[in-house]
Amino acid sequence: xxxxxxxxxxxxxxxxxxxxxxxxxxxxxxxxxxxxxxxxxxxxxxxxxxxxxxxxxxxxxxxxxxxxxxxxxxxxxxxxxxxxxxx
Numbered sequence: 001x002x003x004x005x006x007x008x009x010x011x012x013x014x015x016x017x018x019x020x021x022x023x024x025x026x027x028x029x030x031x032x033x034x035x036x037x038x039x040x041x042x043x044x045x046x047x048x049x050x051x052x053x054x055x056x057x058x059x060x061x062x063x064x065x066x067x068x069x070x071x072x073x074x075x076x077x078x079x080x081x082x083x084x085x086x087x
Contacts (some may be wrong), residue, residue, distance in 0.1 A: 009052040014059065016047050018067040021042050032080070036074045037056045 015022070023042060027034045034042070046069070051059075060066055068076035 009054050011050045012053050013070050014051055014056045015067060015070075017048060018063065018065075019046055019048075019070075019073065020044055020065070020067050023068070023080075024084060026048060027081075034077070039074050039077050042058050043068075043070060048067045058063050072073070 019042075023034060023039060026038075026042060066080075068080060
């Protein structure tokens with residue numbers, strides 16, 4: 001059996017709980033859309049951990065929805081908001 005390396009399965013950041021769930025809850029509590037500055041501040045204060053990409057992908061599939069990516073949290077949150085409004 002061949003041993004996996006970091007190059008085969010890179011490490012990524014995973015928010016616990018999912019950042020999209022945190023943003024959704026805080027926006028609902030606020031009663032109006034979060035600003036880009038608020039989204040970045042929430043991201044920066046949220047708990048995350050690093051894990052192999054394959055484990056993060058498996059966790060996402062089990063959860064049933066995608067989380068926002070830390071480096072694209074504003075753009076991903078805008079897409080998620082639209083989808084959540086339509087569900």
